[in-house]
Amino acid sequence: MSILDRRAIMVDPGVLKNSGHYDAIIVGSGVAGAIIANELAQAGKRVLIVEAATETDRSFKGYSSYLQHFYGQADKDNQSPFPVNRNADMPRSGQLRKLDPLEINSTSYIVQSGPYVTDTVYTRAFGGTTIHWEAKTPRMLPQDFQMQTLFGQGKDWPIRYHDLEVDYELAEREIGVSANVEDQQYLDITFRSSYVYPMHGLPLSYLDQRVAAQIDGSEVELYGERYPLRVRPFPQGRNAIPNQKYDGGKGYQPVGAVASHQIDVGGRCQGNTNCVPICPVQAKYHAGKTLAKAFDTGRVDLLSQAVASRVVIDSASGRVTGIETKLYHDPASPDHHTIMITGTLYVLAGNAIETPRLMLASGLRSSSGLMGCNLMDHAYLLNWALMPQICGTMRGTTCTGGIVELRGGAFRRHQATFSVDIHNDGWGWATGSPASDVVELVDAGNKFGADLRQAIIDRVSRQLLLAFMIEVLPSESNRVSVNPSYTDLLGNMRPVVSFTVPDYTLRGAAYARQFAKTVFARLGAEDHTKYDPSDYGFVTYEGEPFAIRGGNHLAGTHVMGTDKATSVVDTNQRCWDHDNLYLVGAGSMPTIGTANVTLTLAAMAFRSARNMIMQLGRLHAPVQT
Amino acid sequence: MTTHDITSIGLLHRQLFKAMQLEHATAPPYISALYSIHPGDNADAAQILRAVAVEEMLHLTIAANVMNAVGGTVDFTVAGFVPSYPTVLPDGEHDFEVGLGPFGKDALETYLKIERPAMAPRGQARHVQIKGGARHFISHPHDQTLRYYSIGEFYAAIRDGIVYLESEAKAKGKTIFTGDRAKQATAEYYYSGGGRLWPVFDVDSACRAIDLVIEQGEGELKQIFGAEGEIAHYYRFDQLQKGRYYQIGDQPGQPTGREIHVNWEAVWPIAVNLKLNKIPEKSELHAAVADFNKAYREFLAFLTRAFNGEPKLLLEAVPRMFEFRNRMQQLIRNPLPGGDCNAAPTYEI
Numbered sequence: 001m002s003i004l005d006r007r008a009i010m011v012d013p014g015v016l017k018n019s020g021h022y023d024a025i026i027v028g029s030g031v032a033g034a035i036i037a038n039e040l041a042q043a044g045k046r047v048l049i050v051e052a053a054t055e056t057d058r059s060f061k062g063y064s065s066y067l068q069h070f071y072g073q074a075d076k077d078n079q080s081p082f083p084v085n086r087n088a089d090m091p092r093s094g095q096l097r098k099l100d101p102l103e104i105n106s107t108s109y110i111v112q113s114g115p116y117v118t119d120t121v122y123t124r125a126f127g128g129t130t131i132h133w134e135a136k137t138p139r140m141l142p143q144d145f146q147m148q149t150l151f152g153q154g155k156d157w158p159i160r161y162h163d164l165e166v167d168y169e170l171a172e173r174e175i176g177v178s179a180n181v182e183d184q185q186y187l188d189i190t191f192r193s194s195y196v197y198p199m200h201g202l203p204l205s206y207l208d209q210r211v212a213a214q215i216d217g218s219e220v221e222l223y224g225e226r227y228p229l230r231v232r233p234f235p236q237g238r239n240a241i242p243n244q245k246y247d248g249g250k251g252y253q254p255v256g257a258v259a260s261h262q263i264d265v266g267g268r269c270q271g272n273t274n275c276v277p278i279c280p281v282q283a284k285y286h287a288g289k290t291l292a293k294a295f296d297t298g299r300v301d302l303l304s305q306a307v308a309s310r311v312v313i314d315s316a317s318g319r320v321t322g323i324e325t326k327l328y329h330d331p332a333s334p335d336h337h338t339i340m341i342t343g344t345l346y347v348l349a350g351n352a353i354e355t356p357r358l359m360l361a362s363g364l365r366s367s368s369g370l371m372g373c374n375l376m377d378h379a380y381l382l383n384w385a386l387m388p389q390i391c392g393t394m395r396g397t398t399c400t401g402g403i404v405e406l407r408g409g410a411f412r413r414h415q416a417t418f419s420v421d422i423h424n425d426g427w428g429w430a431t432g433s434p435a436s437d438v439v440e441l442v443d444a445g446n447k448f449g450a451d452l453r454q455a456i457i458d459r460v461s462r463q464l465l466l467a468f469m470i471e472v473l474p475s476e477s478n479r480v481s482v483n484p485s486y487t488d489l490l491g492n493m494r495p496v497v498s499f500t501v502p503d504y505t506l507r508g509a510a511y512a513r514q515f516a517k518t519v520f521a522r523l524g525a526e527d528h529t530k531y532d533p534s535d536y537g538f539v540t541y542e543g544e545p546f547a548i549r550g551g552n553h554l555a556g557t558h559v560m561g562t563d564k565a566t567s568v569v570d571t572n573q574r575c576w577d578h579d580n581l582y583l584v585g586a587g588s589m590p591t592i593g594t595a596n597v598t599l600t601l602a603a604m605a606f607r608s609a610r611n612m613i614m615q616l617g618r619l620h621a622p623v624q625t
Numbered sequence: 626m627t628t629h630d631i632t633s634i635g636l637l638h639r640q641l642f643k644a645m646q647l648e649h650a651t652a653p654p655y656i657s658a659l660y661s662i663h664p665g666d667n668a669d670a671a672q673i674l675r676a677v678a679v680e681e682m683l684h685l686t687i688a689a690n691v692m693n694a695v696g697g698t699v700d701f702t703v704a705g706f707v708p709s710y711p712t713v714l715p716d717g718e719h720d721f722e723v724g725l726g727p728f729g730k731d732a733l734e735t736y737l738k739i740e741r742p743a744m745a746p747r748g749q750a751r752h753v754q755i756k757g758g759a760r761h762f763i764s765h766p767h768d769q770t771l772r773y774y775s776i777g778e779f780y781a782a783i784r785d786g787i788v789y790l791e792s793e794a795k796a797k798g799k800t801i802f803t804g805d806r807a808k809q810a811t812a813e814y815y816y817s818g819g820g821r822l823w824p825v826f827d828v829d830s831a832c833r834a835i836d837l838v839i840e841q842g843e844g845e846l847k848q849i850f851g852a853e854g855e856i857a858h859y860y861r862f863d864q865l866q867k868g869r870y871y872q873i874g875d876q877p878g879q880p881t882g883r884e885i886h887v888n889w890e891a892v893w894p895i896a897v898n899l900k901l902n903k904i905p906e907k908s909e910l911h912a913a914v915a916d917f918n919k920a921y922r923e924f925l926a927f928l929t930r931a932f933n934g935e936p937k938l939l940l941e942a943v944p945r946m947f948e949f950r951n952r953m954q955q956l957i958r959n960p961l962p963g964g965d966c967n968a969a970p971t972y973e974i
Contacts (some may be wrong), residue, residue, distance in 0.1 A: 059883070064668035071665070241813045251812070253821075270943065 022048045022301075022343035023616050025323060027308045027358070029053075030128020031598060032584045032605040033349030034287035035174060038294035039609035045616060047300045049291075050325060050341060052088035053125045055304035058288060066131075070278055074435075078121045078132050078552070081278045085331040086489045088307055090124040096536045104496075110353070111486045111496040117536040118499055120377050120550030122351045126304065127287040129351065129552065130598070132277040134398050135237035135284045137177050137599040138419070139168050141408045142188045144593030147473070151412040153504065154473035155590040158562045158571050165192065167603035172235075175285045175602060176255055178202050178269075179235030186232070187408040198252035199240040201233050202269060205396035205424045207464065208233075210387060214523045215403070220515065223411045231401045231422065237285040237598075238275070238397065239268040255289045256282065273425045275398040303341075305329070309492050311348070311362040312340070313578065320346045320581045326490050334489040344619060345580050345612055349605075352376075352554035352587035353480050357495040359558070359583070360482045366558070366568045367577055372481055374474035374559050376592050378551030379501055381418075381468040381509045382430040383516035385525035386459070393463045396424040406515075407594040416471040416508025419594040420515075426463035427528075429549070434460050464525055468512040471594050472505050474556050501548055506541035509548065553597045555586035572611035573604060580615075584608050631786025634801055636766040638697035640783050641688055647762040647776065648685040648838075649701070650708050651739060652678055653972045654723055654732075657895065660953050661727035661969075666891035670728060673861045677736075680841050680858070686810050686822060687834045689932045694825040695787070696803040699932040701925040707974040708762075710898050715763060715772060716741055718753060725969060726897035729889060733865055740842060740859035742777070751778040777839050784835045791828050802826055807934055814939040849877060893957045896966035901973055903961075910959055910968050917952050917970045924949070925974065 023045035026033045037047045056062035070081035077093045095108040096117050105112040112118070123129045142161035147154035169192070178199035181191050204212065212231035219228045239254040246252040256267050269283040279286075294300040303325075310324040323346060328336040348355045356372035365371045403420040411417075427433035437459050441447045447455045478500060482493035501509075513529075520527045531538060531547040538547050561567020564576030573588045575581045584605055586597040631637050655678040662671045689699045700706075711724035716738040723735055752771040755761055763779035765771035773779040790801045802825075809824035825831045840851045842858050849860045849871050856871060863878070864870050870882030896903075901918070904911045924945055931938035956968045 060672060061668050064665075064672075068665045244813075270947070 022046050024048075024345040024347055024612065025050060025341055025343035026347040026349055027323065028128060028349035028351075028354070029126050029287060029291060029302070030349060030351065030585075031130045031175075031287045031290070031602050033128070033347065034290040034294065035171075035602055035605040036347055036349065036584065036609045036612065037300050038290050038297075039606065040612060040616075041294050041297040041299040043613045045299065045613070047294070048341065048343065049300065049302045050306045050308055050323065051126055051302060051304045052307040053085065053304065054331060055126050055302060058126055058291075063282070066278055067280055070274070076274070076277070078277045079123060081132070082123060082125055083331075085124070087305075087328045087331055087334060087336070088124045089488055089494075091119075091121045093119050093121065098534060098536045098538065106486050106494075109488075109494060111483070111494055113481075113496050113498040116499045116501050116539065116548070118377065118497060118550040119537060120552050120554060122353065122552060122554065124354075127291065130286040131288075133237075133284075133286075133552075133598060134276045134596070135175075135598075136399065136421075136596045137172070137175060137179075137235045137237045138184075138404070138595045139189055139235075140593045140595040140600055142190070143408050143412075144591060144595070147412070147591050151410075153412060155559070155561075157590050158560055158567075161190075163571075164600070164603050164607070165190075167606045168599065169195065170606045171599050171602035173198055173252075174290060174606075175237040175599065176239060176252070176289075177235050177237055177599075178240035179233065183233050184235055186404065194248075196243050196245045197235065198246050199242050199254065202236055202238070202240050202397065202400055204231065204233055204401045205422075206392040207387075207396070207424055208401035208422050210389070210391045211422055211464070211519075211523060212401070215519060218522060220406075220518065222406070222409065222511070223414060225410055227405050227409065229403055229405055232404055233401050234399065234404075234421075235599075236269075236397065236400075238279070239283045241268070255285075269397060271396045273394055273396065273398060303327075305331075306341075307336075307490055307492060308348075308358055309338070309361070309490070311346070311359060311364060311581070313362075313364065318578050320578055326492070328490065336490055344616060345582065347582045347584055347608075347612075349584045351585055352557045353495045353497070355583050355585060355587050356480050356557040357482055357493065360480070361493045364577070366575070367564050368566055368568055370476070370559055370566075370568050372557050373476045373479045374556035374590075375478045375480055375497065375499065375554065376472045376474055376556040376589075378553045378592065378594070378596075379416075379470045379472050379505050379509065380549040380551050381470060381512050381546055382549060383466045383468065383513065383520070383527070383529045384427045384430045385464050385466075385520045385523070385527045385529070387462045387464050388524045388526075390458070390461045391464065393424060393426045393461045398425050399423055399467075403519075404594075414507065415511060416473075416505045417594050418468045418470045418508055418512050420512075421467040421469065423465035423467055425465075426460050427465050429467065430465055430529075433463060464520075464523070466516050466519065468509070468516070469551060469594055469596075470505050470508045470512060471592065473502060473591060474559070475500075475502055478502075480557055501539055503541070506539065506546070509546050510541055510544055513544070513546070553586070553592060555589040555592045555597050558583040558587040559590050560588040561590065571607075573608045574611065574615075582608055582612065629785055629789045630766050630782045631790065634695065634790060637695060637783070637786050637790060637801070638692065640766050640779075640786065641692040641695070641697055642703075643762050643764070644688040644780070644783065645685055645692065645699070645701070646706055646708070647779075648681055648688055649706070650712055650762065651723070652681045652685075653707075653710070653970070654725055655681065655736070656953070657725045657969055658728040658732050660950065660957055661893045661895050663891040663893065666888055667728075669885045670865055670887050673865060674728070677740075677858050677861060683815060683822065684838045684842065686815060687825075687838055690809050690822075690825045691783075691787075691831050691834060693808040693932065694804045694831060695801050699808075699929060701929045701932075702922075706925070707972055710972060713761065714739055715753070715761070715775060717774060720756065724898040725895075725972065727892045727895045729892060733862060736862045737859065737866065740857070740862060741775075742857070742859055750774070751782065776842060780835050780839050784832055787831050787835075788828060800827075802828075802831075805934065808932060808936070810932065810936045810939060814936055849875060893967050894965060895957050895969040896961055896964070899961075899966075899969050899971050901971050904968065905962055908962070910956075910961070913952070913956055913959075914968060914971055917949075917956065918973050920949065920952065921970070921972065922974050 024047050027050045029051040066081035073080040079092045089109040091110045099114040123132045145157040145160050148156045179197040180201040216230040219226050242252045244251045307326045309326050312322045314321050322340040322342040326336045399421045441455050481496045486494045531545045535547040558568040573584045586601045659674040711722040713720045755772050761772040763773045794801050815822045869880040871880040872882040959968045
């Protein structure tokens with residue numbers, strides 16, 4: 001069925017001041033905000049979504065214009081499809097440089113306060129960062145929820161894996177995850193009996209298979225324990241073959257493109273390698289698919305080009321009384337006017353940088369003082385090599401398989417875990433390939449014409465990039481803050497990030513480098529890895545150099561816990577300090593293990609939405625005397 | 626004496642073969658026009674063409690499923706399966722030509738004729754005399770001088786035939802659904818936008834399949850949107866002519882949705898109904914067009930295997946179709962010698 005966008009209303013700001021009443025005001029249209037909007041609307045609640053970006057991407061034309069913009073960019077980075085909008089700015093690569101000691105770089109949207117410079121990004125667009133995400137959707141391991149208890153590291157979650165298990169299933173349904181349970185049952189991950197994913201797993205790429213041919217069945221030893229290795233497929237939030245056994249035999253109906261007017265393009269994944277930053281056929285899930293369902297209820301309104309600038313609190317009760325919002329009229333101009341938006345519940349669904357930024361800009365540090373603290377992001381260490389034979393690199397989605405056996409284990413007492421991605425898109429992330437290959441083959445190799453074409457094929461199709469996604473634990477000094485010296489065009493304070501890559505992570509990185517060398521040796525691959533001291537992400541550990549990349553998996557900055565002294569939100573992501581305010585998203589996660597955060601934050605959104613519906617029910621119930 | 630046109634299983638197979646021919650025949654014109662549009666321009670028009678072309682392929686699959694269900698043979702390699710363009714289609718009383726060419730205002734008129742809702746007016750025969758010796762996809766099963774009033778009537782007659790033949794068979798304790806279930810292409814192998822795919826094995830599943838083809842194509846009941854909220858092909862194209870999208874609640878001819886801007890100029894000027902013999906022999910272009918036709922012939926043979934017990938091959942068909950797209954886009958960018966037009970696939974199989 002084609003889901004039409006006819007009921008998504010761009011609300012007239014003039015009407016808003018006196019507009020009836022919203023049960024919930026949701027700031028941010030990303031995956032968390034979208035799920036909560038849809039769940040509340042399905043339960044009959046009225047919702048207003050406040051989105052800083054324009055809403056052009058809701059139309060097919062808008063989505064196509066992103067694609068055209070992407071095709072036209074020489075540098076195809078994470079944000080290349082998204083035109084600059086200084087009123088709702090976002091971090092972009094290409095603006096970063098290494099910092100001198102104590103130096104602060106405020107030329108990029110995120111003010112880099114160092115010492116480590118992160119190139120992490122998020123997208124301020126309709127649908128949030130799911131418009132550019134890679135859509136890898138592993139669950140966290142049960143042991144990830146008990147880091148302190150089991151390994152004496154990091155924090156324990158106030159909830160456990162089994163508390164989230166049903167919500168993981170809901171998130172997998174919402175996102176439309178393609179995977180086979182038998183491939184995902186490893187370490188201590190469990191599934192409810194007879195559970196199947198909505199769609200069958202996507203196949204391993206040819207490159208994965210070449211790696212698997214040499215690696216499967218081998219093992220590594222770490223702190224006296226042996227870990228058998230194999231290349232496993234990752235669960236993915238992109239359309240594959242629907243599993244007829246899903247939902248007790250009812251099957252699953254994949255969701256095609258919805259940002260199109262009556263035209264359902266897209267369907268299953270075609271193996272384009274540009275999943276990041278944008279799927280050309282909308283086979284990849286993005287929050288627009290959930291929002292389309294929400295708008296279809298007729299109970300969800302959207303206010304776009306609306307930048308939430310201050311959360312206003314009643315000092316006596318601590319309750320939120322409104323959200324001051326700046327409405328700009330044109331992305332090219334800072335002209336705006338300010339309105340107050342009110343509702344019963346308030347939900348900040350930005351991300352782990354934007355949400356605490358808004359809270360801190362509103363002077364709300366939380367009783368715990370932890371607002372903005374414990375910033376986490378996966379640290380990526382890239383290792384690249386040339387395979388001895390043509391491996392079909394550049395075919396398949398960005399990443400189909402990897403090595404995940406070291407996501408857990410007793411070694412976590414000493415060093416960080418990691419998950420290894422086998423990249424199907426060559427060395428691009430590490431070296432700027434294939435553009436850099438062309439330059440080198442022309443300048444250094446004197447190649448041209450047919451020789452050059454053949455040389456590029458020979459080279460690119462042998463490229464193997466192993467991206468190690470390394471765990472980062474919470475540390476209070478790694479944080480987001482604000483400073484009135486640094487504002488954006490609308491006068492909103494920008495985020496200031498201070499970050500040091502923890503030694504625990506760097507021990508994991510050092511082992512990751514050894515691990516990569518071992519794998520390359522087994523594959524007969526020629527190691528080309530090189531970390532440049534001038535790289536903005538350059539760090540050393542025990543004399544060894546590394547360049548650490550950001551993972552775009554921001555988390556931890558409004559941590560969930562069991563009491564208001566040591567955490568910002570409760571297990572339903574409701575603020576301890578403000579009983580009608582929810583801060584949702586990965587910012588609530590006490591630890592991130594080695595799971596890309598989206599699936600877990602989506603699962604938590606379902607949990608929170610249930611609690612909001614209950615809270616609204618209590619608020620609207622007749623008063624008992 | 627029965628009033629049914631289709632009175633034997635042989636005639637049903639004959640009509641289903643014509644249905645497959647018909648559904649296939651509309652794909653090359655739509656796809657040629659789709660790829661004639663400059664990349665990045667006319668996103669609305671391109672996506673409407675694409676959506677319709679994909680659904681024509683769904684209809685082809687459905688016709689093949691019905692054929693297999695009633696024990697017929699699916700064979701896309703039969704001589705004459707692919708028409709020589711231009712070919713002739715009916716629009717009520719009149720015939721019109723459908724050819725290969727660029728997207729444009731005239732082409733849009735043709736698409737509207739292909740998809741126009743045109744059930745025979747009440748009281749009028751569902752058949753029309755064939756004029757001028759044209760060969761028709763939708764001719765009467767045994768009277769070669771007649772064709773159906775419209776594609777909708779053609780399918781309605783197939784539907785009647787299935788119901789009639791099955792009731793006759795049932796009376797004798799038999800069934801016409803003798804086909805091998807393993808030959809059915811099911812939802813695993815197709816999904817895109819509108820429409821679903823299900824195995825055909827009885828009257829109900831067959832009739833639902835045929836109704837879907839009628840509904841998606843012409844909007845039988847003059848409804849803009851079908852039961853699942855999907856807009857019929859005719860109205861999809863009508864939007865391009867009106868410059869505005871339909872939304873639920875609109876009256877036919879009066880869309881009130883978002884505006885559509887069509888840039889009629891942003892189109893490669895591909896030759897209309899090009900033939901291989903119009904391209905200088907031994908030129909690279911000649912070889913490329915001939916290669917395309919050869920690859921297309923092989924593709925039809927591949928699809929034939931898929932519908933004869935190897936449905937998994939439909940998955941492999943997808944990258945092959947990308948190959949066609951690439952070949953087609955190459956041809957379309959190359960001017961023909963000595964003219965104002967660019968090359969295009971000729972579909973001379």
